[in-house]
Amino acid sequence: MNSLRARLLLLLGALLTLAAVVMGGVTYRTVLAETEALFDYQLRQMALSLRDQGEIAPDQARALADEQLDFVVQIWTADGRSIYASRAHSALPTRAYLGLAHASVAGETWRTFSVATRERVIQVAQPLRIRQQLAADAALHSVRPLLWVSPLLALAIWWIALLTLRPLGQVALDVRQRSEASLEPLPTRGLPDEIAPLVEALNGLLQRLGQSLTTQRAFVADAAHELRSPLTALKLQLQLLRRSPRDAARGVAIDALAAGIDRAARLVEQLLTLARSEPGSGALVSEPLDLGEVVRQALADTVPYAVSRGVELELLASEPVAVNGDAAALAALARNLADNAVRHAPVASTVQMRVFSDAGLATLQVDDAGPGIVPEQRERVFDRFYRHGGGEGAGTGLGLAIVRNVATAHGASVELGDSPMGGLRVSVRWAGVTAVPAGQRLGKEPAQ
Incomplete structure (x- = not known):
């Protein structure tokens, strides 16, 4: 019953x-x-x-x-x-x-x-x-x-039972008559003390759902805007390729088209990663992980880019550090930090990544010798599609947004500061404790 x-x-x-x-x-x-x-x-x-x-x-x-x-x-x-x-x-x-x-x-x-x-x-x-x-x-x-x-x-x-339960039926009727686009809070005036907490909880859920939908709409609008430019560029490059009469010109057009495709593919990949890292996406799982090992495996994808830029990528993990989290999401966090650091680092410089325990807090720290970010813009760079100048090539403007989303989902914080190497220091701190192998260097050649 x-x-x-x-x-x-x-x-x-x-x-x-x-x-x-x-x-x-x-x-x-x-x-x-x-x-x-x-x-x-x-x-x-x-x-x-x-x-x-x-x-x-x-x-x-x-x-x-x-x-x-x-x-x-x-x-x-x-x-x-x-x-x-x-x-x-x-x-x-x-x-x-x-x-x-x-x-x-x-x-x-x-x-x-x-x-x-x-x-x-x-x-x-x-x-x-x-x-x-x-x-x-x-x-x-x-x-x-x-x-x-x-x-x-x-x-x-x-x-008496019918009269007593009438407010509950009225709440159900209010919810049933609403459209899917109506997210205004339900009225709470005059509700019994036993029903008011339920309605307040529903109002809180509606508020969070409204914020989530607003964020998703903004994300879709921004993504559509950002995809329009590379797709337009690809169409122009394809037209240039068709019009190129000589083999040399066609080769240049093909290279430009390939580069445009790479940029579009990276933008799509970043968009998918950002969508998976959004709060409430349900795509993350939690399991015990070696943070240093996760970072080490993630850096393997960034080493070719670091070699092409003439940048030395160094990983230091002096002791084991254990965290609970999603391996794929944490790998995306590490890749984006490394990619941003390499992109803005000067040629023949070093990007250093450290995994250690700082007063009981598992910490991932990235230092580079690039131009850094002035304090006034350090919060702004976490916004989606915001591009901070100073690096080679135009990025997607999603890297640090992905980093913050993944960190927040894992109960970690992200801090930007000045690096002793002269550029930017990014610190990600977990409320966890220690466990992982000693430091290892990844240089201008892929790690052995």
């Missing part, structure tokens, strides 16, 4: 039924006992009233002889001789037990009360069957109002 209303009604109905049964049972037994006590009191009072009389008056005798009166009065002399019976009966008690007692005669049980004087013994008897029937009728009459009240209470419970 998944309906909250049905559960509430079922539980309240069961509670009402249980309460009615308990109250009915207690009332029935109480009224039954009180009626029995009342009948005993009547027996006692009749016997005592006759004891104080010298004789039974004719009028009183006729009243006691009434067939509709279920009491039977018997009087014996002191020696046991019966001198009076209020009415004839096939089987009356023949012995008197002083006080209240039960007497069984010919299969029928009588309730009796007897009192004795010097001259006679007076006994008032009543069939137990009649007493019990009268008592049961009185008890049932006392319980009968519950049979009328219970349906009314059930109806009231149903109405």
